[in-house]
Amino acid sequence: MAELNGRPVTPDDLLPLALTNYGHFTSMRVDDQHVRGLDLHLERLVRDCRIVFGADLDPELVRGYVRQAVGDRMGSFVVRVTVFDPAVEMAHPDKAQNPGVLVTLRPAADLPMPPLRVQSVRFERDVPAVKHAGLFGALHARRTAILAGYDDALFIGPDDLVSEGGTWNVGFIGEDGVVWPKAEVLPGVTMALLQQLGPHHTAPVTLAQARGMQAAFATNTSVGVRALSEIDGSPMATDHPVLTQLRDAYLALPGERL
Template identity: 80%
Template sequence: MLMNMAELNGRPVTPEALLTLALTNYGHFTSMRVDNQRVRGLDLHMERLVRDCRTVLGADLDPDMVRSYVRQAVGSVTGSFVVRVSVFDPAVEMAHPDRAKTPHVLVTVRPAADLPLPPLSVKSIRYERDVPTVKHAGLFGALHARRTALLDGYDDALFIGPDDCVSEGGTWNVGFIGEDGIVWPKADVLPGVTMALLQQLGQHHTAPLTLADAQGMHAAFATNTAIGVRPLSAIDDAPMATEHPALTQLRDAYLAIPGDLL
């Protein structure tokens, strides 16, 4: 299986071409789980790239071109893996991000874990991502929060915003199952593709949720393209149920989505 490869604008990438992304770290991306040449929410991933490119680079991005780069990188490989599409301008300088206007497309491939994944324990940490509605390359704060949680014996971090309400996780959206069904935090969060697909599967609503509200729910789950629907086993010192009929139904319905051909 093809793994751990990288192409920039459809060609093998050189270390020099990645220096700007490594040193300046100004760009955006989307990650897509590919299962036997199919991606759940493929159009939503392309819409995200186009939308974020306008925000980050002030430029239009051709989604058909992006798909062609992904198809070329993946080839005829079957099985499951994660494709990350990063968009940046190699000509940008630290002193002049305003000159970042020409999108280049970096496609990388890495292994994907088998689904479903075991539950996560999470530590609540006060943090809000910069420009939270954009899936940008600035991951320091999120990864530092994750590191803090890991060092304290948890699996990941759950962010608490400046309003003292739950928002999202380190690299995932969070949802809850309560008395009134499935609820998502009403907060400034990344509009996740997997979250959007799940919201199409039944009755969902959003509401502000304090940490105590979250800990009092029947169940909680993390979700993104790589992990699908993953239960939370604990929020801080509050245990959460990892088995619930609504949670099982949601996970199975998501896995049953056939996805779109690349």
């Protein structure tokens, strides 16, 4: 299912997105018509629209498009809201000033999900603070890790510090509690919700320090809190009590009604 500005999308509508790929998005897990952090997802879309297009986006209009696309569906699924200008041209991205709202739905996995084995890959996303549609670099890093026998990639920046994962934020559990890498990363919605639930802090994390943590986990709207069982062959605990507390607290969040 796909709708652009509330109407069924056509192949011609999607050509600029496929060929130019200039836009931004957010993905939100819907559980029985409720979304954890819905207000944060809408705030992200508004903020990123100003950065990417220099345009204002009406969050209530977006919410209306999502409600229409979802209808009365129950159960769990993922809604992606992509904001792009159907009239964008590769030679003139400066003229992309009238973005539209594309809403698509896909199935959601059951939570909690099994742990991830990750490989460190030297990579930094373009404009890390924006959840943009330029996924080539991240997916190439993920492909590199998968071909090496892992499940996903853990990014290491040019400063040799851990930043984030393929399409997720990463957190660690150390002697002094929950640690988020101090780096140029996407301000994730799930990460923000977890930070509201208890004491956390941010600090630079080297790869060696990451491997020496008591536990590590990935977070995003699709996976919730997902343990990392291995970093570059170094095993990580997946049954740490703090990890269990984080996962249970996140799953207990009631979410907001669409």
